[in-house]
Amino acid sequence: MEKKSVKFFRRFTLIVFLVLTLIPLYLVLVIAFKSNKEIFSGNYLLPSLTPNFSNMKIVFESAPFFVYLKNTAIVVFGILFLQLIMIIPAAYAFARMTFKGSTILFFLFIIQIMLPLEALIVPNYQIINSMHLKDTLISMMLPFVGSGYGTFLLRQSFKQVPKELEDAAIIDGCGHFKFLWHVLIPLARPTIMTFSLISIATHWNDYLWPLIITDSQSVRTLTIGLGMFVQQESGADWGVLMSATLFICLPIILLFLILQKKFLENFLTSGLKG
Amino acid sequence: MKKGNLMFVLLLVFVLTTGVFAESVELSFYYPVGVSGPLARVIDQMTAEFTELHPDIKIQPVYCGNYNDTMQKVQTAVMSQDPPDIAVVEVSELYSLLAMDALLPLDDYINSENEDFINQYWEAFFGNAVANDQIWGFPFQRSTPVFYWNKELFQKHADELYAVGLSPERAPKTWDEVVQYADILTEKNGDDTEVYGLILPGGWNDWIFEAFVRQNESFLIDQENSIANFDSQEALQALLLWYKLTNEMHVSPPLRPWNMTITDFVAGDAAMMYYSTGGMPTVRKTANFDFEVAFLPMHYTYGTPVGGGDFHIFKGISKEKQDAAWEFIKFMTNPKNAAKWSMESGYVCVNKEGYDLPEMQEFMDDFPQMWTAANQLQYSYPKMMAVNYQQIRKIMTTNLDDVMLGNKSPEKALETMQREIQKILDMYNR
Numbered sequence: 023m024e025k026k027s028v029k030f031f032r033r034f035t036l037i038v039f040l041v042l043t044l045i046p047l048y049l050v051l052v053i054a055f056k057s058n059k060e061i062f063s064g065n066y067l068l069p070s071l072t073p074n075f076s077n078m079k080i081v082f083e084s085a086p087f088f089v090y091l092k093n094t095a096i097v098v099f100g101i102l103f104l105q106l107i108m109i110i111p112a113a114y115a116f117a118r119m120t121f122k123g124s125t126i127l128f129f130l131f132i133i134q135i136m137l138p139l140e141a142l143i144v145p146n147y148q149i150i151n152s153m154h155l156k157d158t159l160i161s162m163m164l165p166f167v168g169s170g171y172g173t174f175l176l177r178q179s180f181k182q183v184p185k186e187l188e189d190a191a192i193i194d195g196c197g198h199f200k201f202l203w204h205v206l207i208p209l210a211r212p213t214i215m216t217f218s219l220i221s222i223a224t225h226w227n228d229y230l231w232p233l234i235i236t237d238s239q240s241v242r243t244l245t246i247g248l249g250m251f252v253q254q255e256s257g258a259d260w261g262v263l264m265s266a267t268l269f270i271c272l273p274i275i276l277l278f279l280i281l282q283k284k285f286l287e288n289f290l291t292s293g294l295k296g
Numbered sequence: 297m298k299k300g301n302l303m304f305v306l307l308l309v310f311v312l313t314t315g316v317f318a319e320s321v322e323l324s325f326y327y328p329v330g331v332s333g334p335l336a337r338v339i340d341q342m343t344a345e346f347t348e349l350h351p352d353i354k355i356q357p358v359y360c361g362n363y364n365d366t367m368q369k370v371q372t373a374v375m376s377q378d379p380p381d382i383a384v385v386e387v388s389e390l391y392s393l394l395a396m397d398a399l400l401p402l403d404d405y406i407n408s409e410n411e412d413f414i415n416q417y418w419e420a421f422f423g424n425a426v427a428n429d430q431i432w433g434f435p436f437q438r439s440t441p442v443f444y445w446n447k448e449l450f451q452k453h454a455d456e457l458y459a460v461g462l463s464p465e466r467a468p469k470t471w472d473e474v475v476q477y478a479d480i481l482t483e484k485n486g487d488d489t490e491v492y493g494l495i496l497p498g499g500w501n502d503w504i505f506e507a508f509v510r511q512n513e514s515f516l517i518d519q520e521n522s523i524a525n526f527d528s529q530e531a532l533q534a535l536l537l538w539y540k541l542t543n544e545m546h547v548s549p550p551l552r553p554w555n556m557t558i559t560d561f562v563a564g565d566a567a568m569m570y571y572s573t574g575g576m577p578t579v580r581k582t583a584n585f586d587f588e589v590a591f592l593p594m595h596y597t598y599g600t601p602v603g604g605g606d607f608h609i610f611k612g613i614s615k616e617k618q619d620a621a622w623e624f625i626k627f628m629t630n631p632k633n634a635a636k637w638s639m640e641s642g643y644v645c646v647n648k649e650g651y652d653l654p655e656m657q658e659f660m661d662d663f664p665q666m667w668t669a670a671n672q673l674q675y676s677y678p679k680m681m682a683v684n685y686q687q688i689r690k691i692m693t694t695n696l697d698d699v700m701l702g703n704k705s706p707e708k709a710l711e712t713m714q715r716e717i718q719k720i721l722d723m724y725n726r
Contacts (some may be wrong), residue, residue, distance in 0.1 A: 059584055061583060062584060083337065084334040085336065143372055147373070151378050229361075233369065238358075247362070249365070253362075
């Protein structure tokens with residue numbers, strides 16, 4: 023009997039959270055296809071019977087959103103690719119090798135987690151500008167490549183692999199990279215997946231840095247396009263704003279839905295490892 | 297002979313190509329978009345037209361987000377010795393840019409035009425462009441706060457308004473009338489307020505508050521930006537009025553974010569609001585009722601600060617580029633383009649001659665509310681300016697928010713503002 027009530031309570035809580043999560047998405051979807059007059063007529067909760075595509079039209083007329091989408095995808099996955107190349111060896115070195123100054127170096131990596139991006143904008147700008155990389159796709163990736171957070175996360179997970187495994191691998195003739203590739207990476211897969219997820223979601227939403235380091239439409243990203251519809255002085259044009267939001271969220275929501283099962287697995291296992 | 301020919305051809309090619317390169321200039325133009333609508337596209341259009349007229353000058357318009365983002369981008373670029381050629385920033389930032397020695401004074405350019413040139417423009421807008429006896433900016437997207445009212449809600453309460461000698465056909469003219477109207481127009485259902493009589497918006501309430509202080513014939517920061525004047529009786533009187541409307545009478549909601557204010561007004565949840573002229577096209581496009589726009593109600597006098605963004609030309613770029621930038625500014629503010637920008641955005645047309653154009657007259661006949669802002673300019677003052685204005689703004693909005701939420705007494709809030717803001721002013725006035 024008690025078991026049943028626990029089950030019910032759990033279900034109920036989950037449903038409450040589900041509804042809370044879905045409401046904003048639902049509103050975006052509904053309002054995106056309403057005309058302005060309709061939004062303020064008191065009937066903004068129900069989907070319109072005659073969907074209105076004029077908002078979408080305004081969005082695509084205002085800026086080249088498909089170019090933005092392409093750029094965002096390149097930047098986000100470019101960052102992830104470079105990050106992985108960078109942090110996997112770094113985490114390996116910090117986790118399994120002892121060398122002079124390793125503690126201090128690791129400490130420096132950790133400090134980086136605490137520095138907000140805003141504090142680094144001017145020096146980052148100067149470095150990128152002196153390399154003549156301003157206003158390019160790569161300029162939006164470079165500052166994020168050496169992720170202290172990712173290195174830390176991976177180091178912890180590499181550290182948990184028992185020493186015996188390493189000894190066995192060395193006896194079998196593995197060098198550093200072979201051991202990394204054949205033993206550590208497969209074992210740390212959940213952590214790597216978790217980190218990738220967080221990285222994608224974070225950089226999909228980057229706004230200030232891309233805005234400052236790029237000038238041309240041809241390299242800019244989705245969030246800058248969305249910024250055009252969030253107005254300070256006149257108040258927002260909700261229909262258009264929601265249309266743009268829908269277009270920007272959709273790819274990433276779809277990505278997460280498709281890979282959902284895999285992600286959940288990884289989150290759970292990585293959680294267990296603590 | 298053959299060799300000589302070749303040399304000649306090469307030389308000719310060289311001269312021609314360098315000649316072309318020397319004449320063609322490319323300018324970067326940083327601009328914010330503060331109001332809704334596909335304005336980025338309008339800017340693209342206007343710059344393209346400019347290049348058609350001046351094939352040797354190419355403009356790259358760079359959209360930079362809102363006013364704060366734009367200022368950040370400009371500052372980062374200037375600090376990295378990579379300034380833009382032209383930028384539009386919020387008018388209160390002038391002293392911040394001057395402290396970085398970033399701007400070129402425009403006096404020489406203005407003086408080189410004929411005498412009538414400068415008379416085309418509203419004088420009121422130059423108050424925010426002048427510092428140390430020189431002109432550093434040129435008006436582009438300029439606004440003032442105005443008073444919006446919902447005609448339908450006024451009609452609904454006509455009898456009650458008539459009963460106390462007020463009329464549903466006009467907006468309140470004085471502070472006292474604002475209180476009376478707001479009281480009558482507020483609709484309560486038990487403890488729930490269904491319609492607020494008035495909204496004093498948050499977010500840019502520093503700007504609105506300055507208007508109230510101006511209506512008291514006082515100021516908040518002096519023109520030389522060295523004295524903060526927040527602890528005056530005039531400021532206290534203004535803030536006490538805000539406190540009364542929000543916390544004693546509950547006829548204005550405690551705190552509404554800036555862009556939710558317009559949503560509330562359009563949805564009919566508030567009968568009157570203080571808001572920027574930049575909101576007019578949005579209200580017109582979205583409201584399902586008739587609305588009117590009036591001067592900000594007076595106390596001892598009518599008064600309002602102007603606001604918006606000005607053009608600036610930057611130091612650290614070649615003379616050629618600066619000259620080209622001036623050509624561009626003249627083009628963007630000529631009667632035709634100023635009128636076009638005003639019609640698209642709801643900003644005041646900075647060029648007075650723009651109002652004489654047939655297309656503008658037709659537009660204004662159809663949308664007479666737009667006249668209010670232009671007419672109100674006779675009672676306008678420059679918006680306060682200071683180095684690091686963003687910090688000052690932050691202090692003001694935090695304290696004003698606290699008063700509206702009832703967390704701080706008006707006296708205490710003004711005392712805090714006076715102390716903290718004077719400290720910021722002193723930092724740059726030694």
